[in-house]
Amino acid sequence: MSLTISDVERVAKLARLELSASEGAATVTQLNGILAFVEQLQAVDTTGIEPMTHAVELVQRLRPDFVGETDHRAAFQAIAPETELGLYLVPKVIE
């Protein structure tokens, strides 16, 4: 399996990344290198082996259901570009 420039452009668009023509071409080469490595890994027989979902062999620690956070809106909004009536303002979103 190998990627083309249009695959890379599509993924870049989904991830909101802007790639110049030379960056795009370089990315195709790099990603194809990674995929070639993955292909080597896929040659290994993994029958009966549980897929690894995390690099650490631990399970999730849980938090008691307790409201421990207090209001820091003023501090957070001091670094926001634009706010009004406690809301963060962003360019108009049209649906």
Add this chain to the structure above:
Amino acid sequence: MSMLINGYEVVIGLETHAQLQTQSKIFSGASIAFGAAPNVQACAVDIALPGVLPVLNREAVVCAIKFGLAVGATIAPRSIFARKHYFYPDLPKGYQISQFEAPVVSGGGLDCQVGAGDTAIRKHVRLTRAHLEEDAGKSLHEDFHGRTGIDLNRAGTPLLEIVTEPDMRSSAEAVAYARALHALVRWIGICDGNMQEGSFRCDANVSVRRPGAELGTRREIKNLNSFRFLQQAVDYEIEWQINELEEGRAIQQATVLFDPDTGETRAMRSKEDAHDYRYFPDPDLLPLAISPEWIASVKSGLPELPQSLRHRLVTEYGLSDYDAAILTAQREMADFFLRAVTIAGSTNAKSLANWLQGEVAARLNREEREFDKVPISPEQLAGLVLRIADQTISNSIGRKVFDALWQHSGDSADEIIEKQGFRQITDSVAVERLIDEVLAANVKSVEEFRAGKEKAFNALVGQVMKATKGTANPQQVNALLLAKLKE
């Protein structure tokens, strides 16, 4: 059962977001209380400041386990959280933490009742899965001089997304399932079910096909927050899709919104690749492990489920299936009934069921109140039913006592009966004396009756009842009066 519309079979699956009844968010310690000022309940984790990490709320997992147990599903010993990516300003991380390959709950099913009374049918809807995820914030599009305002209080609120198989064949079935699910999540106490506040909202996947054909292309109606809108939206969508096919146009997969003002659905501006969410396991969260011991301890704390109680109401209390279905539609009503019936005894079960479905339901409806706001107690209603059963008062006086109980007072039924002199006169000597007085004062009616006018008799009964202020037993008055007139 096949119900065809213009020769088409309708196929519906529902995805429901139930907001879980926790104190804090699913991955942070911020409050989820409704109605706070904008952004005061949005902490550093919720607004995705750099360097923050999510920590899973134990209670949200407990809610998911409860649900899995209640629908007979499999609860995964290990499940994983995934990132679902899309860009929208009310999702500050650029992804929603959800579950993808390994959800916490899979399988199971829910029985629901379609229609009412004699024509009602039982319908089983299979569940595909239920998974934990976080809610997004809210966008306010008006009044900010061309800008959109973002409130992130809701961001990170715990949700259980419950997904069905495409098992429903009409809008009525979809509504019946949604109502049964709504009742169940409230019953087991994992969701308050408040649809106006968005605590319980449905997305409906609708398609149509010729019977036996492959599934048609579906369109997804988003964010239906009332049962009525669900019904209207699905009905409109079915008609629209059939019409498109009849006109020779193919259905395009789309996400649509329902406009309650026009009763129509319309496609959202379809974004290219909008469904390409690039899921991958969230490296910030380790796998969630749920032990059999944990499941067992949650199970021991679950209330009796509606299905089981419903069966018990029929077998132990001799109620009809219909009565049992109504009493178990809401946990509050079922609990009320069970407390009342332990006082009034199972011989009065049917009478209690009648009061609950009749007077109580009608008044709550008139006053637009939910059952949890019912102003009378099970003890009071049981007391009333007992006094009617032992003929201390008649049914019609019973209604007056009920009125008094409803209006105010922590008085018991007995106290009201005593205070207002409602005790039924069963002393026949006293009743006969009153009858004599009435006959003496209504000579004309007596003559009319003797001349063969049946109506005159009813008028006389009415007069006697009035003289006793309604406290006489009508059957006794009838019998005594008839005997007197035939003397």
